[in-house]
Amino acid sequence: PLIVRSRPVNLNDTNVLLAMAATIAFAVTGVLAVAERRVDFFSAIMLGVIAAVGGGTVRDLILDVPIFWSLDLAYIRFAVLASILTFVAMSFFARPVMFSLMVYIDGLGAAMFGIGGAYKAYELGFAWPIGPLMMGVITAIGGGLIRDVLAGRKTLLMSDEVYAMPVVIGCLVMLLTLQFSPEHGPEGLLAGTVIAFSLRAVVIFWSLRLPRWFTTQSP
Amino acid sequence: PLIVRSRPVNLNDTNVLLAMAATIAFAVTGVLAVAERRVDFFSAIMLGVIAAVGGGTVRDLILDVPIFWSLDLAYIRFAVLASILTFVAMSFFARPVMFSLMVYIDGLGAAMFGIGGAYKAYELGFAWPIGPLMMGVITAIGGGLIRDVLAGRKTLLMSDEVYAMPVVIGCLVMLLTLQFSPEHGPEGLLAGTVIAFSLRAVVIFWSLRLPRWFTTQSP
């Protein structure tokens, strides 16, 4: 595949703050999601960290590259700190305004992780073009899926939350840009991230749900 | 271990059609299995694809070889197309006669994937003789297990469906052939596949269940 020489958006020095914000948001929403089930301190931290880095871990296993957090421990450190803070200050993070903020940042995280994951697969020439799309989705939702399975919650895939679709559309925009206009790679990354997050923000703001004809009926 | 020079049965050019049929059947039964739970379009496709390629993915991770579908995207393409088709034409695939047909093709898929997975581990010299047997079982049932876990369904391991046993017996036949008569490798592969599928077909046709003494009793 065509290789863009620029670095992916979410790894730029100028964007490292955003990547960390996304990691933190994943950890915070990860802990909040299991809080109602009475988990202990240790399990809460583990589930928060898994929510934050689980998707990228599965992606890197499939890509057969070193796990991203083993090369830069900041991801784990921020995930652990955010999980501890969420556990300790549960009532603060569970406040409607903080919770809403976290849901939006979580959406931004999903957008950035998804686009970043798809781009990583693209750079490695992995199974173009389906591979990068799959890796984007796995990076964005994999951690949440593992957390929900371990916590015994209904997973995202079985809820009517519109969560993965914005990531899919954002990744498609980026991958089409890389395919047909590789010199605009950085713009494609940015556009994909903005579109994925905007769609998710719209879904959150208006509490949109999927239409009925979009779900299976009892046959 | 002794290495047979022929290619595995399920990768022969003449058998590629059967491998694709198996992939399609896994995807179709994968989507049908979760249909009653009201999943949306996107989740249905994901669960169908996971059912179709999940087992081989876990096998390749453990064998530390490139994931099979990243080398030949036809597997993913057929799985996606079959999943979409099943979602759209749910009432068609849910018809008794179509569903029965799919259950048999799914059994053929489990047989072929199981034997193919065991043979791949054998060719790589992986942990003979237990390794190939384990990899065969993982290839055959791994995708269904992951799908069920993500969908919140009781997994195969906890049902009284006789599903994995035919694969185990078929793999044993093949592995014994490779061990004691390696020059008959191709025949061993064929025999293993035929036996695994035949046993499964018998189980399906007569709705056989495991005897009570074969399951745990409350102690």
Place this chain on the structure above:
Amino acid sequence: PLIVRSRPVNLNDTNVLLAMAATIAFAVTGVLAVAERRVDFFSAIMLGVIAAVGGGTVRDLILDVPIFWSLDLAYIRFAVLASILTFVAMSFFARPVMFSLMVYIDGLGAAMFGIGGAYKAYELGFAWPIGPLMMGVITAIGGGLIRDVLAGRKTLLMSDEVYAMPVVIGCLVMLLTLQFSPEHGPEGLLAGTVIAFSLRAVVIFWSLRLPRWFTTQSP
């Protein structure tokens, strides 16, 4: 990181018996844990083996080294034999005195697997110092988590059983020793194992549970 030249405790010739005892205990408690759910012979064996070797398998995937049981089949052999034996002699292993014994040996297994897993990551220079701690925990509890997910049981992370905490503390003791006094590596390994097991034994003996302030409250 600093590398200790000695072999890890759980791989010493003199300790191989203990490692096998731990594998057996994991398999036995693995099968007993699912027995009440009426699983068949084949599923019981699979779940027992997964409980015994699943954690180390995930660790080795993340570390990107050959899966430990593929290099020494004794682990799988003992796990299979112990699982079969437990299935056949269920009433024997379910006796209070045998069950108690197994719970203690399982705690010893968690201690040894945890310390061994952390040490393996340390030797490979993996993501010091958080990486070895995470790999220790994954080795100790990963198999049980996968078993519980496949069996549809509430996982360890959602129970109030104090199981992982002793492993964490033991690993911390070992890793601090390796960091500040690497010439005492072997003693650190031994101390970590003894401390992890002793804490777990205390928890089992007095049926300790976590204090309420240590678990999440409904916000």
